[in-house]
Amino acid sequence: MTNIMNSKAFTEARKKAEEKVKELNLTEKIGQLSQFGTSIYTSEEKYFEDHFAEGKIGAYLTIIGAEKTNKVQKDLVDASRLHIPALFGDDVIHGFNTTFPTPLAQSCSWNPEVVRRGCEVAAKEAYRSGIKWTFSPMVDIARDPRWGRVVEGYGEDTYLCSRMSEAAVKGYQGEGETLEKDHVFACMKHFIGYGAAIGGRDYNSAEISDQHLHDVYLPPFAAGIEAGAATVMTAFEDINGTPATANKYILKDILRDELGFEGMVVSDAGATSELTHHGFAENEDDAAIKAFNAGCDMSMQLMGDYYNHGLPVGINEGRVSIEDIDESVTRVLTLKYLCGIMDDPYTDESISNEAFSDDHMKATYDAAIECAVLLENDGILPVRNAKRIALIGALAGDEGKRNLLGPWAAHIDPEKTVTVEEGFRKALGESTEIVYSYGCSVADDGDENDDNTIAEAVKVALECDTVVCVVGETAGRSGEASSYANIHLPGNQEKLIDALVATGKKIILLVSSGRPVIMTNFNKKVSALMQVWQMGSMAGQAIADLVLGKVNPSGHLTLSHPRSEGQIPIYYNHYNTGRPLYKTDRWKTCYRDLESSPLYPFGYGLSYTSFEYSDIKLSATEMAEDGEIEVSLNVKNTGDCDGAAVVQMYIRDLVGCRVRPVKELKGFAKVWLKAGEEQKVTLRLPASSLAFHDFYMNKIVEPGKFKLWIAESATDNRYEFDFIVK
Ligand code: NOJ
Numbered sequence: 001m002t003n004i005m006n007s008k009a010f011t012e013a014r015k016k017a018e019e020k021v022k023e024l025n026l027t028e029k030i031g032q033l034s035q036f037g038t039s040i041y042t043s044e045e046k047y048f049e050d051h052f053a054e055g056k057i058g059a060y061l062t063i064i065g066a067e068k069t070n071k072v073q074k075d076l077v078d079a080s081r082l083h084i085p086a087l088f089g090d091d092v093i094h095g096f097n098t099t100f101p102t103p104l105a106q107s108c109s110w111n112p113e114v115v116r117r118g119c120e121v122a123a124k125e126a127y128r129s130g131i132k133w134t135f136s137p138m139v140d141i142a143r144d145p146r147w148g149r150v151v152e153g154y155g156e157d158t159y160l161c162s163r164m165s166e167a168a169v170k171g172y173q174g175e176g177e178t179l180e181k182d183h184v185f186a187c188m189k190h191f192i193g194y195g196a197a198i199g200g201r202d203y204n205s206a207e208i209s210d211q212h213l214h215d216v217y218l219p220p221f222a223a224g225i226e227a228g229a230a231t232v233m234t235a236f237e238d239i240n241g242t243p244a245t246a247n248k249y250i251l252k253d254i255l256r257d258e259l260g261f262e263g264m265v266v267s268d269a270g271a272t273s274e275l276t277h278h279g280f281a282e283n284e285d286d287a288a289i290k291a292f293n294a295g296c297d298m299s300m301q302l303m304g305d306y307y308n309h310g311l312p313v314g315i316n317e318g319r320v321s322i323e324d325i326d327e328s329v330t331r332v333l334t335l336k337y338l339c340g341i342m343d344d345p346y347t348d349e350s351i352s353n354e355a356f357s358d359d360h361m362k363a364t365y366d367a368a369i370e371c372a373v374l375l376e377n378d379g380i381l382p383v384r385n386a387k388r389i390a391l392i393g394a395l396a397g398d399e400g401k402r403n404l405l406g407p408w409a410a411h412i413d414p415e416k417t418v419t420v421e422e423g424f425r426k427a428l429g430e431s432t433e434i435v436y437s438y439g440c441s442v443a444d445d446g447d448e449n450d451d452n453t454i455a456e457a458v459k460v461a462l463e464c465d466t467v468v469c470v471v472g473e474t475a476g477r478s479g480e481a482s483s484y485a486n487i488h489l490p491g492n493q494e495k496l497i498d499a500l501v502a503t504g505k506k507i508i509l510l511v512s513s514g515r516p517v518i519m520t521n522f523n524k525k526v527s528a529l530m531q532v533w534q535m536g537s538m539a540g541q542a543i544a545d546l547v548l549g550k551v552n553p554s555g556h557l558t559l560s561h562p563r564s565e566g567q568i569p570i571y572y573n574h575y576n577t578g579r580p581l582y583k584t585d586r587w588k589t590c591y592r593d594l595e596s597s598p599l600y601p602f603g604y605g606l607s608y609t610s611f612e613y614s615d616i617k618l619s620a621t622e623m624a625e626d627g628e629i630e631v632s633l634n635v636k637n638t639g640d641c642d643g644a645a646v647v648q649m650y651i652r653d654l655v656g657c658r659v660r661p662v663k664e665l666k667g668f669a670k671v672w673l674k675a676g677e678e679q680k681v682t683l684r685l686p687a688s689s690l691a692f693h694d695f696y697m698n699k700i701v702e703p704g705k706f707k708l709w710i711a712e713s714a715t716d717n718r719y720e721f722d723f724i725v726k
Contacts, residue, residue: 382549
């Protein structure tokens with residue numbers, strides 16, 4: 001497929017860039033490789049005007065707004081000798097102004113269109129605010145919910161993450177041959193292995209075998225690059241002892257040579273200078289030289305002048321080659337030509353970016369209703385004919401305005417967030433009384449007034465026929481630098497749940513969090529349990545409509561929910577051991593004090609309706625190493641309301657030259673069906689998708705026996721089939 005990175009437009013842009021590079025002096029060249037600005041974590045904003053005349057700025061980060069970026073751009077263009085504009089980048093992670101569900105929540109939709117559309121809307125708002133480049137999507141496979149950044153990715157599975165990765169790139173960049181109006185360059189991050197931080201501690205080292213790196217961590221990047229991603233960001237961590245930002249093996253041998261990436265590599269913020277902290281570089285100049293030589297084209301930094309200072313030193317010492325500098329500058333300029341700023345560096349200030357427009361709010365609502373995952377339901381949901389609803393929880397009220405947006409929501413307007421309370425009031429009008437009660441604080445340490453507010457909530461619950469309680473995490477509890485060893489509900493929220501349960505009322509519990517929290521203490525005590533994540537600007541409306549059955553939950557988990565922190569990391573596609581077992585048995589692979597299965601497995605999610613799979617057929621039970629099998633089935637909605645089935649196809653390679661995972665997702669389809677409706681679904685299984693890396697790092701499709709399951713979750717073994725690769 002043609003995309004912006006393999007198009008005629010790209011070749012032309014690259015040609016122009018190659019010519020332009022010849023006009024630049026060394027300082028100007030290195031300037032193109034430096035990105036400055038601010039971060040969402042600080043209010044301090046600097047433009048580095050003293051760098052303009054010499055052309056020492058190539059890009060900015062997190063300087064936003066059409067007017068502001070135009071002003072800075074004009075000052076830079078006017079002051080510099082060659083008038084080369086800067087590329088303005090920003091962390092547009094799940095929306096720009098209009099906020100979408102977090103990426104983890106979006107992945108639970110199992111609908112790549114949700115991701116594509118969210119990125120498309122975000123791109124439009126960002127583009128019209130002066131931004132041409134987003135630092136997204138994050139496609140790090142993450143299997144440790146203690147790591148706060150699980151919220152930014154698409155879950156634990158390589159196949160699902162790869163599909164979301166290509167959808168995100170298409171949404172941000174569009175599907176044309178050049179970067180058109182209202183689109184921004186995507187940045188695949190963090191290359192690579194950042195999600196494997198040992199112990200789930202952010203920025204921590206990762207130890208990943210080459211096989212695992214290629215089979216598990218690389219494919220989502222490969223998929224995004226295949227879809228045309230223009231840039232890649234390095235990771236903070238060291239991987240097998242070499243920091244990712246100065247790792248020639250991953251940045252050149254893998255990214256360039258294996259994946260054929262032609263775009264630009266940027267460091268994570270300050271990651272070049274952090275090479276000194278790793279003990280990998282003697283000083284900041286040495287760090288700049290090592291990162292650049294390893295393949296990091298551009299240094300992102302908030303304040304430092306790492307490349308501007310270090311690379312000339314490298315040239316003088318004969319450690320950096322001018323040819324390499326020229327190549328990196330060419331890559332940067334190619335993107336500048338490709339997005340049109342070399343011809344017109346300014347953003348049209350007269351057009352609205354449509355933040356919070358009806359169209360954009362509808363887009364985020366449409367996304368949100370597909371992201372919630374129904375985990376338990378004794379039949380209480382959907383709520384019908386309630387007369388008096390107790391709506392309990394800090395996150396259901398005004399505190400939800402900011403927190404339901406999740407982390408990495410920087411240019412937001414919390415006032416635009418529809419809270420859960422507002423959502424319920426809008427959905428029910430005057431017909432039902434809603435009594436709101438705060439419940440307790442969601443802060444880590446709770447609040448000294450919690451006992452009183454819990455007592456009040458109990459009183460309210462007793463006076464109502466329906467009790468809906470929202471618990472969870474604040475927006476700041478996940479995201480960067482938010483790893484936690486304890487991922488139970490913060491503060492006194494479990495106490496609140498217990499107090500509500502003790503009333504004898506049936507409790508509908510909604511969990512709004514950035515990560516899976518430990519639910520073992522309460523999941524079976526409540527009548528219904530829904531994981532509603534942090535679903536963005538329309539979260540409250542979506543939540544009300546889901547609870548009231550105006551829409552049917554259709555999300556399925558993309559991260560296994562652990563029973564306790566002691567089980568982490570826990571993921572469905574682990575290897576089999578010599579002593580496999582999921583239950584507690586001393587001499588097997590287990591804990592003696594805890595069942596080995598997750599509380600809720602990958603792929604799991606309930607609906608208000610039920611589905612029946614029938615007539616499941618494999619087009620063949622044998623295929624060649626370059627062959628393909630088609631799996632077809634009929635899916636029927638057997639309940640009495642409309643809903644969506646998420647059909648999942650797993651395989652297992654029974655005997656391999658390397659131990660194979662017990663299950664691997666290889667296909668899925670989300671099918672919307674009216675009550676009683678039946679549809680035929682076909683899933684493709686090309687033999688190439690069964691490939692893995694052997695001990696010697698050959699990528700092979702190994703002949704042998706396989707199992708195949710069509711399933712509703714990773715632990716659903718009802719429909720099992722055999723096939724052979726010859
Ligand atoms: C650090 C984060 O790791 C990265 O994801 C982000 O894009 C940069 N900071 C810029 O804010």
